[in-house]
Amino acid sequence: DTAVSQTPKYLVTQMGNDKSIKCEQNLGHDTMYWYKQDSKKFLKIMFSYNNKELIINETVPNRFSPKSPDKAHLNLHINSLELGDSAVYFCASSPGGNTIYFGEGSWLTVV
Amino acid sequence: GIQVEQSPPDLILQEGANSTLRCNFSDSVNNLQWFHQNPWGQLINLFYIPSGTKQNGRLSATTVATERYSLLYISSSQTTDSGVYFCAVEPRDSNYQLIWGAGTKLIIKP
Numbered sequence: 001d002t003a004v005s006q007t008p009k010y011l012v013t014q015m016g017n018d019k020s021i022k023c024e025q026n027l028g029h030d031t032m033y034w035y036k037q038d039s040k041k042f043l044k045i046m047f048s049y050n051n052k053e054l055i056i057n058e059t060v061p062n063r064f065s066p067k068s069p070d071k072a073h074l075n076l077h078i079n080s081l082e083l084g085d086s087a088v089y090f091c092a093s094s095p096g097g098n099t100i101y102f103g104e105g106s107w108l109t110v111v
Numbered sequence: 112g113i114q115v116e117q118s119p120p121d122l123i124l125q126e127g128a129n130s131t132l133r134c135n136f137s138d139s140v141n142n143l144q145w146f147h148q149n150p151w152g153q154l155i156n157l158f159y160i161p162s163g164t165k166q167n168g169r170l171s172a173t174t175v176a177t178e179r180y181s182l183l184y185i186s187s188s189q190t191t192d193s194g195v196y197f198c199a200v201e202p203r204d205s206n207y208q209l210i211w212g213a214g215t216k217l218i219i220k221p
Contacts, residue, residue: 041148041195043211056208090154099144099159100199100209105152 003027006091006103013081014111021076021106023091031055032074033100034066035090043090049074081110113138113202117212124188125220132183132215134198143174144209145183146197154197157183188219 006023013019025032033056034046047066048056054066063079078085091103114137124130134143142161148154158165158172160181165172169189174181185192195216199209 041214043197043199045208048208088152092154099156101156102146102154105154107152 004091004093004101004103006089006106008106009104010107010109012109012111015081015083017081018077018079019081019108020078021089021091021108023074023076023103025072025091025093025101027093027095027101029093029095029101030071031094032068032071033090033092033094034074034076035092035102036060037088037090037105039087047074047076078108083110086110113140113200113210115198115200115210115212117196117198117215119215120213121216121218123218123220126188126190128188128219130185130188130217132185132196132198132217134181134183134200134212136179136181136198136200136210138179139203140176140200141203141205142201143176143181144199145172145181146199147192147194148197148214149191149194157196185217188217190219190221193217193219 004025031050033048037043046060049068052068065077068074088105092100094100116135118133145157160172160174162176169186171184195214197214198212
């Protein structure tokens with residue numbers, strides 16, 4: 001069983017559309033994250049949730065909105081997609097202050 | 112904020128060679144982790160190592176927290192070791208937030 005799973009793996013969409021990426025972890029971890037990896041491979045944290053509560057909210061456009069219906073899920077919704085949103089988005093989880101486990105990534109291409 | 116620097120940025124080796132990757136950080140940290148991103152983009156955690164030395168097969172890591180650096184050793188490299196190796200640290204005053212280095216891109220040639 002995949003520990004951290006995110007869907008879809010690949011997403012190609014037009015500018016201006018709204019899309020969501022879903023993430024689920026079956027590790028029982030309290031903390032979940034969304035990271036963005038740009039074309040230069042830099043990994044930047046976007047959001048972190050602990051027990052469904054937002055604890056890290058980095059400077060990202062408010063077109064990005066995370067939603068955590070329960071502590072096993074952290075979805076990322078993106079409104080009005082722009083070309084610059086093209087990147088790989090990684091979901092991750094950790095038991096808090098410990099090693100972090102990543103999903104396989106979601107490749108988003110905005111055309 | 113804390114700075115994380117990895118060296119070298121790129122490394123090309125023949126299969127069977129050994130390598131050492133370095134991660135320097137500019138301030139005290141709660142923890143440090145090493146990750147491998149394979150050529151297919153998957154991120155896999157290798158070590159959670161705030162201090163001391165750990166070994167896992169052909170890989171080992173050492174963190175000297177007082178001197179603010181960590182080393183990742185890869186022995187008898189295999190082509191499957193290719194990819195980007197990231198170091199990430201959790202600053203002392205953070206809330207589980209990781210600060211990432213830029214990575215070392217490793218290519219192992221057969």
